[in-house]
Amino acid sequence: MTRNTSFDGKSRTFSRNIYGTTKGQIRLRVLTRDLAEWLPVSSRPLRILDAGxxxxxxxxxxxxxGHHVVLCDLSAEMLNEAREQIAEKGLSAHFDFIHGPIQSLTVADLGQFDLVLCHAVLEWVEDQASLLAGLNALLKPGGHLSLMYYNRDGLLYHSLVKGNFDYVHANLVRKRRQKLTPGWPCRPVKVDGWLSELGFVITGRSGVRVFHDYMSNVHGPFPTEEEMIEMELAHSRTEPFMHLGRYMHIFAHKAL
Structure with a gap:
């Protein structure tokens, strides 16, 4: 059986530790910039699946x-929070909600989508190749996949920089699972291979938090949050920094 991770009981911690911090704002700014630049302009509202x-x-x-979204998540708490936020913004008419695993979604029930978002999900799922195959089935020919995942190469580099050599020698496996530490970080070369096998063409790539997590002993005044975000955006697509991101964002096109 495929193992997934639910954030029931952790939604407030997740919100505070991720979206309530500079690193969360970096994530959002990179993703929104990338989608604004890479998603082709459409003359009609898109059908979007936000998977997990x-x-x-x-x-x-x-x-x-103006687009329509089907939002699916394994956590009832997360979905309740989503409903509240969406209602407050007057966007409820643009959303449908599904409580359950992504793997349960079928084309027979939902049809196919113009755009599939799968952000910070892959690293919480054991059978990652099967998950991507399922998302591919839900995507229309000519559609696009926005995939962000926890970068194992970035995790290794961060561990080396911080001197966590025992962790490196343990092949990046902790003795005790930490609540908000993904269990299955992904190597970009492996993810690229899976996408290629499914017939995707990668048209965009960005690193997320390419230097933020490596900063220490800053000389002079510490940068403001906006200065940090602007510098992250400036280097997120630049070699070699892009590949050191704690997360990787991939934008891929499904062939017709």
């Missing part, structure tokens, strides 16, 4: 542009 979308921070912005 949690609160739906990115899909809420797309819904505000």
């Amino acid at each position: 979308g949690g609160f739906g921070p990115v899909s809420q912005r797309l819904a505000a542009e």
